[in-house]
Amino acid sequence: MQITPRKSGGTAPVSQLPIFSRSNSSAGLGVGGHSARPSVHLRCSLLRTPPPRHHHVSPLGTAAVASAGGGDGTTSPSLAPSEAYPFPSSGRRFERLHSGRRGPGNHSEEILPYLDLDSVASEAETAANAMSREELESAVRELETENLMLKSAVLRAREELTKQREGLRETYEAAEKEGESIANHLTRRVNAVREQKARLETQLHKEEAMKEEQEQKLLKLKLSSFKLSKCVQREEEETLTALTNRLQQLQTQRQNFENLLLEQSSSLQQLQELVDSFQTQTRCNEGLRVSREGCSEADGDSNSAAADAIAPAEQHSLRSETAEHADPASDPQEMLQYLKHEVAFVEGLQREAFERGERYKLRRQELEQRISHAECERRSNRHSLEGIHQELVETTATVSELASAAELAMETQIDRQIHVRGCTGSFTSGSREFQTPSRFKESPKGPATNSAQLQSNSPSSKK
Numbered sequence: 001m002q003i004t005p006r007k008s009g010g011t012a013p014v015s016q017l018p019i020f021s022r023s024n025s026s027a028g029l030g031v032g033g034h035s036a037r038p039s040v041h042l043r044c045s046l047l048r049t050p051p052p053r054h055h056h057v058s059p060l061g062t063a064a065v066a067s068a069g070g071g072d073g074t075t076s077p078s079l080a081p082s083e084a085y086p087f088p089s090s091g092r093r094f095e096r097l098h099s100g101r102r103g104p105g106n107h108s109e110e111i112l113p114y115l116d117l118d119s120v121a122s123e124a125e126t127a128a129n130a131m132s133r134e135e136l137e138s139a140v141r142e143l144e145t146e147n148l149m150l151k152s153a154v155l156r157a158r159e160e161l162t163k164q165r166e167g168l169r170e171t172y173e174a175a176e177k178e179g180e181s182i183a184n185h186l187t188r189r190v191n192a193v194r195e196q197k198a199r200l201e202t203q204l205h206k207e208e209a210m211k212e213e214q215e216q217k218l219l220k221l222k223l224s225s226f227k228l229s230k231c232v233q234r235e236e237e238e239t240l241t242a243l244t245n246r247l248q249q250l251q252t253q254r255q256n257f258e259n260l261l262l263e264q265s266s267s268l269q270q271l272q273e274l275v276d277s278f279q280t281q282t283r284c285n286e287g288l289r290v291s292r293e294g295c296s297e298a299d300g301d302s303n304s305a306a307a308d309a310i311a312p313a314e315q316h317s318l319r320s321e322t323a324e325h326a327d328p329a330s331d332p333q334e335m336l337q338y339l340k341h342e343v344a345f346v347e348g349l350q351r352e353a354f355e356r357g358e359r360y361k362l363r364r365q366e367l368e369q370r371i372s373h374a375e376c377e378r379r380s381n382r383h384s385l386e387g388i389h390q391e392l393v394e395t396t397a398t399v400s401e402l403a404s405a406a407e408l409a410m411e412t413q414i415d416r417q418i419h420v421r422g423c424t425g426s427f428t429s430g431s432r433e434f435q436t437p438s439r440f441k442e443s444p445k446g447p448a449t450n451s452a453q454l455q456s457n458s459p460s461s462k463k
Contacts (some may be wrong), residue, residue, distance in 0.1 A: 142404040173418060179413045193402060197395050204388050204451045211381050218374040225367040239353050245351070250342060257335055 128136060 058137060064383060175416060182409055186402060190402050193395060193399050195285055198390060200392055200395060207381065207388060208386050214381060218378060221371055228367065229364065243349065243353060246346065250346060255340065257339060261332060261335065
């Protein structure tokens with residue numbers, strides 16, 4: 001029998017010859033006359049191997065009887081190796097399953113057991129020669145029946161295989177859709193977290209700029225308050241020094257006025273004594289004039305001349321006293337009025353200085369309130385910045401979790417595809433391969449790098 005080698009390592013016949021030819025019926029009868037073996041041995045020898053593979057079964061079957069083109073009775077019947085010695089499909093499938101893990105180039109390699117076709121053919125020929133025609137026909141009928149049963153079993157196995165393929169395809173499609181939906185959901189969440197991170201970074205920059213502006217304003221307020229306090233202190237010292245000098249001058253002037261009043265009072269007493277003495281002298285002169293009315297005219301003329309001489313002297317003294325009293329320094333009332341005026345002026349200066357001090361105190365209180373308000377605002381800004389930093393840390397943790405979840409989903413998808421390719425290596429070699437979208441491979445890198453950048457930027461922002 002002519003055998004052609006296959007690429008996979010097995011063998012297949014060029015043409016399937018029938019088991020027995022109709023032209024060999026006489027030869028079969030002649031041979032069957034001296035056969036001592038029953039038909040069971042032929043059946044056992046022909047059915048020694050497991051059932052044939054489903055993809056190598058001949059559509060005619062092993063029971064097809066046809067003429068071999070004028071063959072004579074000496075030609076021994078033979079079986080096709082693909083039907084007489086088939087191999088189980090399950091063994092080949094499991095072999096592919098286990099060989100698919102070894103390497104990418106071992107998917108098409110099949111290790112088939114060694115079969116001695118010559119010994120099997122000789123054994124079948126010996127068993128056929130030992131059987132009669134009726135036994136051979138019964139054996140052929142049994143083989144045809146078993147062939148039909150095997151064909152029906154193969155058809156059922158094919159239908160089950162088709163159903164399993166359809167179920168697996170639907171399962172893979174559902175798994176792929178679910179993986180795509182999960183990846184899309186994770187991508188949307190990552191994008192949302194990125195947008196939230198960008199918004200928080202923008203808000204953080206604004207808060208930092210506002211914080212710097214508030215710190216500059218607070219520094220300016222502190223400088224202005226310090227300068228104003230220095231100016232107020234200097235003006236208070238100058239005002240106190242001026243008022244102290246003015247008070248000393250007023251005290252000195254008052255002492256001088258008191259001394260002058262004492263001198264004026266002593267001069268008034270002297271003038272009063274002079275007036276009293278003059279009055280007594282006048283009374284004495286009048287008494288003398290009355291007593292000496294009868295005196296001579298010469299004496300009267302001399303007395304009148306003396307009185308006239310005394311009167312201008314007294315008038316001159318009175319005029320001098322009146323001139324002295326007309327001077328403000330010599331008049332006590334005017335001196336008192338002048339002193340009252342000076343005291344009122346000093347009190348006005350004191351009131352003005354007190355009012356200025358009150359205004360300075362109010363201004364100082366206002367500046368202190370502004371400084372305290374600025375410090376409170378700075379503390380509130382610091383608390384808000386701490387909250388923003390905390391939110392950024394939480395956002396970074398969320399981004400890292402999402403990135404790890406995306407990587408885990410991608411690894412699960414890859415493992416599932418590897419498992420699917422390994423399980424369906426025997427019958428899905430020609431089908432399309434499931435490809436992972438490129439965005440699943442690229443998306444986990446983005447959050448990881450962004451989280452690393454955020455973690456590197458968060459300490460600088462805290463500083």
